[in-house]
Amino acid sequence: MLAGFTNMTFEFGARAIVEEATWHIQPNERIGLIGYNGTGKSTLLKLLVGEYLPSAGTVERSRGTSIGYLHQDLLSFDTNDSILEVALGAFERVRQLEVELEAVGKELEKTGDEDLLIKYTDMLHEMDTLDGYNIHHKTEEILQGLGFANADLGRPYKEFSGGWRMRVLLAKMILQAPDLLLLDEPTNHLDLPSIEWLEKYLTHYQGSVVIISHDKYFLNRMVTKIIELYQRRLHIYNGNYAFYETEKELRLDLAQRAYENQQDYIRQQERFIERFKAKASKAAAAQSAMKRLDKLDRLEDIGIERPSLRINFQVDKVPGKVLCELKHLSKSFGNNKIIENTSAEINRGDKIALIGANGKGKSTVLRIIAGVESFTGERRWGHNVDESFYAQHQLEALNINDTILDEMKNAGSQKTELELRTILGCFLFSGDDADKKIKVLSGGEKARVALAKTIISKANFLMLDEPTNHLDMHTVDLLIEALNKYEGSLILVSHDRYFISKVANKIWEIDDHQIKDFNGGYEEWVEWKERMKKKADEEKRIQNTEDRIQKGGGKSQASDTKGQKTEEKPKSQPAPVAQPQPVLAKQEPVNKEAKKELQKKQRLFKELEEKITTLTTQKNQLEASLASPDVFSDKNKFLAAEQSYKSTVENLKQASEEYEKVFESIIDLESQ
Incomplete structure (x- = not known):
């Protein structure tokens, strides 16, 4: 066991956070710690x-x-050191050795002392044991995996925003490789590529990991055990988040049945006691029933405790077919080019997810559409479009000196104060809570206020920037349900893949300074990206093979002349006696068996060349047919063509591998 609790209770004042908790963390475990916001x-x-x-x-x-413990309070750390230096702080002993080795090395140059030489050798051995010569490479690799460019590694830590600082501290913690890594919402400040990199890294992490996260995809891929803090108790589920959801429902159902069965039994006993307690003949039996009830270990009603947030988007009017046209948009921040001469269109019914790595300009494009960011190009609204913008940084959207109720009044919904208070009640702001100032609210509370403002606007087009930040899983599920029922259109930026997969019907990817439109959901987009990557890798492999064929053609032709005793020379060549003997003359002593094997390989080599050429042509034809509207629009034709394409690619791959083996064997035989 690395760490854990035994019958542990913790209280804040009179409020119990957890009671009689027992939880032991074993080596090499990956655990997800979950629970509603505020449970502890x-x-x-x-x-x-x-x-x-x-x-x-x-x-x-x-x-x-x-x-190692990664949490939001670490952001109070500040320094002028570069982010590379901060991350290298993980290797304290190696950095100390570097300094000592330099000092001892200089001293050795002066004195040549034997004891000093032994000390120097011991330090070199320790440096080698700690793999100290690779720390710079390891650090750069992890920082790049978390989204930093090479040019950023030398920049001062203090120049970066909170999200990027958290990545540096995460890199440092990963490099320290503690036995137990505790991560509190590690994906909050990561973009999708960085989350995917972190998943791959932690999957092979040698220590144990405990993760607090509201990202269902991340938990499903990462953890093998779920610990839920629920009703002040720790509940253990030996599986990922999907297993937890199924198992919890089963456990709740069994517990509810047990409770209901016990209640039926109690009612039966109470009726028996009430009926017969006054009768002498049944008094003893009634007394026994009363004793049984007194000794009964009564079960509690396990009714689910969770926030009763009620989200219901409304639309006031129907817009035209095209909501927004973007033409020839360009935007740069100094030398940092975000988008360049790109165009796109948002249509009625679109629910678009903006995808791209951090720094690619997702939030910038959203702000351009919302009209709060300058740009060059044209943005044109369609007919009857009522838009509402939910900002990622809540202070951009909320006046911190307003009360919650004032903020709702200023949203321009024309609703009465009673109606607004009713809506705020749906968002867990009941009674006097509505009179709280915005500046005293937590991040999650501000998010709920901004969400409430978005809802009362009755907009038919929503722009949502990280709407799930600060929301727990249950609230995210409620938001998903509301957005799926929403009759308007929307465009959103989010790093929550589960949320995107459940809401979006179209993907906009910002890549190479362009908006690339994919007409399909997130999972289809991921599958398509993987298919395109495999195709590109296969084409690269085939191209390399074809290049080798072209280079090998000369050799095969040269090898065809083996065994010939004379070679016709152009008249312009000097007399043979003046030249060294050609390579072919050196191959004369080849024995008959070797010559026969070589000729066999040459024939096979030629057949494989022809086969690869035929398969390559066939592959190109099938690619063209897959892109044909006639085939693409007919499901059966498309599936048949796709199957033929996959079969051809596989045959081509096998032929290429065989070709390489035969080519190498010919080279070996020629060199004998």
């Missing part, structure tokens, strides 16, 4: 690292176990 998930991590002490029970940590 982050508190559990702070208990594990010793920041808080339990009210009762014990918190255990194995001697020698190293723990």
Whole structure:
């Protein structure tokens, strides 16, 4: 066991966060820690690292176990050092050795002292044991995986925003490779490519990992155990998030049935007691029934505790077919080019997800559409479009000096105060909560206010920038349900792949400064991207093979002349005696068996060349047919053509591999 709790209870004042919790973290476990907002998930991590002490029970940590803890409070750290230097801080002993080795090396040059030489050798051995010569390469590789460009590595840490700083600290923690890694919402500041990189890295991580996350995709791919903090208890599920969802529903159903069965039994006993307690002949039986009820270990009603947020988007009027046209858009920040001469169109019914790595300009494009960002080009609204913009950074959209109710009044919905208070009640702001100032709200509360403002606008076109930030999984599910029922159109930016997959019917990818439109959902887009990547890799492989064929053609032709005793020379050549013997003359001593094998390989080589040429032509023809509207629009034709294409590509791959083997064997035989 690395760390854990035994019968641990923790209280904030009179409020119990967790009661009698027992949880032991074993080596090489990947655990997802989940629960509704405010239940105390982050508190559990702070208990594990010793920041808080339990009210009762014990918190255990194995001697020698190293723990890394990534959390939002780390952002208070600041320095003028470069981000590379900050991340290299993970290798304290190696950096110390580098300094010591340099000092001892200079001293050795002066004195040549034997004891100093032994010390120097020992330090070199320790450096080698710690793999100290590769720390710069490792650090650069991890920072690049988390989205940093090479040019950024030398920039001061203090120049970066909070999200990018968190990535640097995550890189440092990964490089420290602790036995137990505790990650509190690690994907909040990562774009999709960085999340995918982190998934791959943590999958092969040698230590144990505990992750607090609201990203269902991330948890499904990453964890093998779920710990849920629910009703002040820890509930353990041995599977990923999908397993947890199924298993929890089953457990709740069984518990509810047990509760209902017990209630039926209690009612039957109480009726028996009430009926017969006054009768002498049945008094003893009634007394026994009363004792049984007194001793009964009563089950609690396990009714699900969760926020009762009610989201219901409304649309006031129907827009025209085209909501927004973007023509020849360009936008740069200094030398940083975001988009260049790109065009796109948003139609009625579109629910678009903007995809792209951080820095590619997703939020910038959204702000351009919303009209709050300058640009060159043309943005034209369609007929009857009522738009509403949900901003990623809530302070951009909310006046911090307003009350929640004032903010709702200023949204221009023309609703009465009573109606607005009713709506705020749906968003968990009941009674006097509506009179709180915006500046005292938490991130999640501000997100709910902005969401409420978006809903009362009755807009038929929504622009949503990271709408799931600060929302727990249940609230995200409610938002998904509301957006699927929403009769208007929308465009959104989000790093939550589950959310995107459930809402979007079209993908806009910002790549190479262009908006690339994909008419399909997120999972279809991912499948298409993987198919295109495989196709590109296969084409590259085939091209390399064809290049080798062309280079090998001369050799095969030369080898066809083997065994000939004379070679016709052009008249312009000097006399043979003046020249060294050609290579072919050196091959005369080849024995008959070797010559026969060589000729056999040459014939096979020629057949494979012809086969590869035929298959390549066939592959190109099938690619053209797959792109044909006649084939593409007919499902059966398309499936047949796709199957033929896959078969041809596989045959081509096998022929290319065989060709390479035969080519190498010919070279070996020629060199004998």
